[in-house]
Amino acid sequence: MSTPTTGPDGLEGRDPRTVAVLGAGTMGSGIAVVMARALHRTILFDVDEANLQRGLDTVHGFFDKSVERGKLTAPLAAAAKASLVGTTDLADLAASDVVVEAVYEDLALKKELFGALDDLVPDTTLFHTNTSTLSVTGIASGSRLPERVVGTHYCNPAPLMKLVEVADGRHTASWARAATIDFLESLGKTTVVTKDRPGFIVNRFLIPWENSCIRALESGLGTKESIDAAVLGALGHPMGPFRLLDIVGMDIHQQVATRLYEQLRDPRFFPPPMVERMVAAGDLGRKTGRGFYDYDDTRLFGS
Amino acid sequence: MTTTTTELRHVGVLGLGTMGAGIAQVLAASGRDVTVLEQDGARIAAGRARLEASLDRDVARGRTTEAERAAVLERVWCTSSLVDLAPVDLVVESVSEDLAVKRAVLDRVAATVAPDVPIVTNTSALSVTELATGLPGPERFAGLHFFNPAPAMRTVEVVPGLRTTPELVERLVALVESLADKIAVVVKDRPGFLVNSLLLPYLNDVVQELDDDLATAEDIDVALQLGLGYRTGPLAMLDLIGLDVHLQATTALHAATADPRYAPPPLLRQMVADGRLGDKSGDGFRTHPSPAASPRPVSPHDRSPA
Numbered sequence: 001m002s003t004p005t006t007g008p009d010g011l012e013g014r015d016p017r018t019v020a021v022l023g024a025g026t027m028g029s030g031i032a033v034v035m036a037r038a039l040h041r042t043i044l045f046d047v048d049e050a051n052l053q054r055g056l057d058t059v060h061g062f063f064d065k066s067v068e069r070g071k072l073t074a075p076l077a078a079a080a081k082a083s084l085v086g087t088t089d090l091a092d093l094a095a096s097d098v099v100v101e102a103v104y105e106d107l108a109l110k111k112e113l114f115g116a117l118d119d120l121v122p123d124t125t126l127f128h129t130n131t132s133t134l135s136v137t138g139i140a141s142g143s144r145l146p147e148r149v150v151g152t153h154y155c156n157p158a159p160l161m162k163l164v165e166v167a168d169g170r171h172t173a174s175w176a177r178a179a180t181i182d183f184l185e186s187l188g189k190t191t192v193v194t195k196d197r198p199g200f201i202v203n204r205f206l207i208p209w210e211n212s213c214i215r216a217l218e219s220g221l222g223t224k225e226s227i228d229a230a231v232l233g234a235l236g237h238p239m240g241p242f243r244l245l246d247i248v249g250m251d252i253h254q255q256v257a258t259r260l261y262e263q264l265r266d267p268r269f270f271p272p273p274m275v276e277r278m279v280a281a282g283d284l285g286r287k288t289g290r291g292f293y294d295y296d297d298t299r300l301f302g303s
Numbered sequence: 304m305t306t307t308t309t310e311l312r313h314v315g316v317l318g319l320g321t322m323g324a325g326i327a328q329v330l331a332a333s334g335r336d337v338t339v340l341e342q343d344g345a346r347i348a349a350g351r352a353r354l355e356a357s358l359d360r361d362v363a364r365g366r367t368t369e370a371e372r373a374a375v376l377e378r379v380w381c382t383s384s385l386v387d388l389a390p391v392d393l394v395v396e397s398v399s400e401d402l403a404v405k406r407a408v409l410d411r412v413a414a415t416v417a418p419d420v421p422i423v424t425n426t427s428a429l430s431v432t433e434l435a436t437g438l439p440g441p442e443r444f445a446g447l448h449f450f451n452p453a454p455a456m457r458t459v460e461v462v463p464g465l466r467t468t469p470e471l472v473e474r475l476v477a478l479v480e481s482l483a484d485k486i487a488v489v490v491k492d493r494p495g496f497l498v499n500s501l502l503l504p505y506l507n508d509v510v511q512e513l514d515d516d517l518a519t520a521e522d523i524d525v526a527l528q529l530g531l532g533y534r535t536g537p538l539a540m541l542d543l544i545g546l547d548v549h550l551q552a553t554t555a556l557h558a559a560t561a562d563p564r565y566a567p568p569p570l571l572r573q574m575v576a577d578g579r580l581g582d583k584s585g586d587g588f589r590t591h592p593s594p595a596a597s598p599r600p601v602s603p604h605d606r607s608p609a
């Protein structure tokens with residue numbers, strides 16, 4: 001696997017690999033930034049031409065902003081852009097050393113893609129899945145070689161968040177996991193190793209936490225303002241639970257919580273009734289201008 | 304840093320333990336005079352040492368000045384004689400978390416201070432209303448719940464009991480807001496009030512998942528720090544709180560609510576039974592004794608760089 005002799009910001013001593021990113025949405029485009037920034041030959045793949053173009057534009061926009069903000073030199077940004085191509089033809093992924101899957105959260109779709117790739121890429125190619133709530137084992141079962149499939153769960157926004165949760169499926173080989181961790185660390189990511197259990201680490205604790213805060217609000221233990229303020233001032237969280245839910249989006253919280261609940265059948269994961277009411281009302285958070293709080297603009301991460 | 308105030312100028316603090324020392328520091332830093340009641344000279348000396356160490360850290364970090372440090376120490380006066388509390392305008396009770404101990408000292412203090420002097424408790428897990436019953440003038444009694452370490456944590460919960468007057472709630476909110484960088488949150492007198500009712504089940508959940516081998520203690524903390532931006536991971540937080548303190552609090556809330564989320568996880572009980580209490584014992588979930596000092600056999604191959 002990749003053994004660069006410098007950090008992800010240096011040009012020299014790289015060992016560029018061919019990395020395919022499947023799905024050019026929020027996460028796929030973010031992961032493509034991570035790969036192209038490290039000057040891996042990056043192929044962004046999507047079935048939808050318009051989504052692919054939007055994803056490529058997102059990646060280019062990210063590099064332009066990085067240069068404006070002095071986070072990246074112009075030559076490095078140009079090199080990063082040059083190392084990225086897009087395609088809607090799966091056959092173009094044949095030379096991939098690593099495949100990172102970030103398509104819709106749909107088990108059948110993810111399995112099918114891995115199965116189709118089996119016939120195209122070498123047997124040594126690593127298959128990474130960015131699933132949040134599906135089982136790595138289930139997705140791996142779509143491949144003839146489940147030992148090469150590893151769960152690599154990035155955080156949104158992938159270019160800025162250092163954490164990647166790494167989870168083996170039942171049949172993941174230790175070489176695949178070790179190579180995956182080496183690769184992720186060469187990208188400047190911090191890896192933690194967890195199990196193929198619903199929610200891995202972050203969502204496993206975040207979802208019941210957010211639900212318990214919503215229940216506290218429902219039961220009159222405090223107001224959204226007082227609960228946010230109390231948590232902020234007592235626990236060292238960067239923002240209160242309702243500010244965070246407004247950024248995540250109530251629809252996304254509902255989806256993730258429900259999927260975890262379906263697997264765990266533990267009531268702590270079940271989204272409290274207020275969630276369904278807010279989704280029904282269209283109060284999804286910042287992206288719709290109103291969630292727990294009202295917003296004048298719908299930008300997600302400020303300017 | 305110093306804000307002068309005429310409201311509740313002279314405060315009596317009961318107990319100069321972990322919390323009492325921090326609360327005394329915060330109140331004195333706001334320009335108030337503080338009289339602390341402790342059991343004996345040895346405990347006063349230990350408490351003052353804690354207070355001085357905390358101020359030293361603040362000076363070292365540039366959070367306060369040498370002059371301010373000296374002024375704070377001058378404004379905190381310690382005694383083991385109850386009558387010295389007679390002139391105070393407010394009493395903040397922060398003795399050991401034990402209903403009988405708190406009741407006994409509150410009874411005596413209530414009989415010593417003027418009948419209209421507010422008395423507040425820093426209890427974490429007892430009911431404010433229950434503590435108020437039996438006191439002369441339960442309407443002057445409320446909860447004022449600081450977090451550890453009191454000088455650093457911004458949130459202070461103001462907890463009215465069933466009989467607490469709205470005026471007292473207002474005065475306590477104003478008091479908190481006169482303290483440097485503190486935010487008052489008025490909460491109900493429910494087990495764990497607001498923050499602990501949310502925090503304790505979460506911490507228990509983390510300990511159980513650690514025992515269930517979800518990941519190492521370090522990886523759990525790193526995931527939540529990097530993934531969610533938490534300043535401290537939950538297991539390092541437990542080490543800081545003290546595993547015994549957490550066990551006591553969650554056991555009390557479990558008894559008060561019968562809610563299984565408060566049931567202490569087996570690993571927590573075992574760690575406490577084994578004397579692994581976190582930072583204070585030098586051994587916990589994330590804090591470990593250096594291999595040389597370890598009573599447990601450690602093979603040289605297991606040693607990791609300190």
Ligand SMILES: NC(=O)c1ccc[n+]([C@@H]2O[C@H](COP(=O)([O-])OP(=O)(O)OC[C@H]3O[C@@H](n4cnc5c(N)ncnc54)[C@H](O)[C@@H]3O)[C@@H](O)[C@H]2O)c1
Nearest residue numbers: 023024025026027046047048051102103104105131132156
């Ligand atoms: N959004 C998050 O915060 C987040 C965080 C971590 C992990 N995830 C996970 O990442 C994955 C992607 O999520 P997202 O938010 O980026 O979704 P998204 O809806 O933004 O993007 C999904 C993309 O996949 C494309 N796609 C669909 N079918 C495809 C196929 N057969 N081949 C190629 N491309 C296909 C779609 O056209 C779309 O562009 C999901 O598994 C999700 O659970 C999401």
Ligand SMILES: NC(=O)c1ccc[n+]([C@@H]2O[C@H](COP(=O)([O-])OP(=O)(O)OC[C@H]3O[C@@H](n4cnc5c(N)ncnc54)[C@H](O)[C@@H]3O)[C@@H](O)[C@H]2O)c1
Nearest residue numbers: 318320321322323340341342397398399400408426427451
């Ligand atoms: N430690 C925490 O994290 C924390 C946080 C918030 C609230 N609290 C609450 O604060 C209170 C104090 O907790 P602590 O952690 O400081 O305990 P502690 O054991 O550190 O200190 C308690 C002090 O009270 C003294 N004391 C006992 N009986 C006394 C009496 N009759 N008169 C005078 N002093 C007496 C003891 O000598 C001791 O120094 C408890 O109610 C606790 O629940 C603790």
